[in-house]
Amino acid sequence: MEGGLSMWKRKDLIGIEELSREEIEVVIETAVSMKDILKRPIKKVPTLRGRTICTLFYEPSTRTRSSFELAAKYLSADTVSIATATSSVQKGESLLDTVKTLEAMGIDLFIIRHSASGVPSFIAKNIKAGVINAGDGMHEHPTQALLDVFTVYEKKGKLEGLKIAIVGDIFHSRVARSNIYAWNKLGSNVILCGPPTLIPPYIENLNVKVTYDLNEAIEDADIIYVLRLQLERQKRGLFPTLREYHMFYGINQERIKKAKKDVLVMHPGPMNRGVEISSEVADSLISVINEQVTNGVAVRMALLYLMLGGKSDENPV
C-alpha cells in the first residue's frame, strides 16, 4: 500500500461510471491523509506550488466551488474562478472558446459545472489541460459520490455489503447516478425510492432495486441518502404539493425507526428543511451531513494531488 505509485493515470474525471473499483479506493486512501492536513493548525502543504486551477461554473454553487477552491489553496495551487454572469459568456463567446482562452493563460486543470449533460466530456476531448466534472446536467457529479463513499468508509469502516437507500428526486439527480455507479462497483446494494414521476424509466438496468414505498426502502438500510428536491426543475407538476411530498417521502424521526440502529442519514445539500428531510433528523446524531462537507475538501484535495502531482511541463504557456 505505502511507497508505491498511486495507479491514477487519468487526465480527466468525467464520471464514476468510467472508474474502476481500485481507482475509487486510491482516492479514498489518499483522502484519509489529506483529512489530517485539515485538522492541523497550519492547513497548507506546498505540493502543488505553481499549478493553476480554474473553476468554471455555469450553474450556481456554494459548497462544490468553495470546496474545490479551498482544496486547491491548501495544496498551494493558484486558483481562478470564473463567474459566468460577469464573463465574456455574456458577450456570446462560445463555451470552447472561453475554455481555450483560459487554457492559453496556463491553466492546468478545469473544474466545470454545466446544466447540459456531456459538457465536461466535450471540453476534455478538445483541450490538453485536465477536466474535473463538478456536475453536468442529469449525468454525473463524481466528486460528490467520492466524498459520500469516503464519509461512509470513515463511519462504517467498510464499503461492501451495505444497503444504501437513495430517496427522492432520482430523475433529475446526477448525485444519484454517480452514487449508483460507485456503490455497484464497491459491492453494496442500492435501492431507489421516490414518487413514480421522479424515477426515470429503465433505471433498474443500472442494477438497482426500485420501490415507491418509503418504508420498504428504509427497512434495514445502513445508509439513507436523501436527495434534494430540485425545486428549480419542477415546473412540470411532477408532484402535487410540497406538503404531500413530505408526507410520503420526507425523512423524519418516525420513518427512521424502521432502519438499522446505526443508520446514517446523508444529504448532498443544500437542504430543503421540512420537505425532503425534517430539521430534527438533519440536526440529529445520525446525520453526517456536515461531515460530508468537510470530507468534500479532503476528497477534492486527493483528486487534485492525483491529477496534478505528476509531470508539470505538459502544459507550458
Added chain:
Amino acid sequence: MKVGIPAFFMPMKGGKSMYFQEKAKIMDKEAIKRALRRIAHEIVERNKGISNVVLIGIRRRGVPLAQRLQQFLKEIEDIEVPVGSLDITLYRDDLNLRLEQPKVGKTEIDFPIENKDVILVDDVLYTGRTVRSALDALMDIGRPKTVQLAVLVDRGHRELPIRADYVGKNVPTSRKEQIEVRLEEIDGVDEVVIGEWKED
C-alpha cells in the same frame, strides 16, 4: 541475486526491467542493534537526559527505527518518549519531475512538538533531500526547540547543506551503488546490504 522491490524504487530504462545485484552485507542484526543502542546513549548524553526528547520516524523505514530507539532509551533512562511518524510525500521537491505521483502515506504525530527536542529518524542519509522535505513538513506542524537527525547509514553524496547528528555507520559509496536497509517489521529480516541496479 534478484530481490523483489516496490515499483516506486524501480529504475526503468526504455521499458527494460532492472534488478538489484547484492554485493555485500554491511550490517547484520547484531550490528544494527549495537549501532542503535549507541545512538540512544548519544541522544541521552547530548540532550542531558530525555525528558524533553521526542522521536519522529520518516516513513517508511525510519518509523520502526524510531520505535527501536524508544526501547533503548527506555532501558537507559526508564522514560518512554513519544514516537511519531512523518510522511514527506506532499513536501517532495521532485513531484513535478515524475510521470506518476507517489502514494501519500499517513503522518501520525499525536503529541505537541512545540519547544521539544525532536530527533528525526531515517534509515539512509544520501542527498539530503528527504531530510529537507521532512524539516518543512515538521515546521508546518509546530516549532520545535531543536531538530536533530539520526540515521542508520550515512552514504555521502549530499546535495544540500545537511548533516546527521547521530550516525549508525558511515559507508562510502559510489552514486551507482544502492544501500538497502531491511528491517524485520517491514521486510522480515534485519540487515543492511550494498548492491547495484543491473539491467535484465
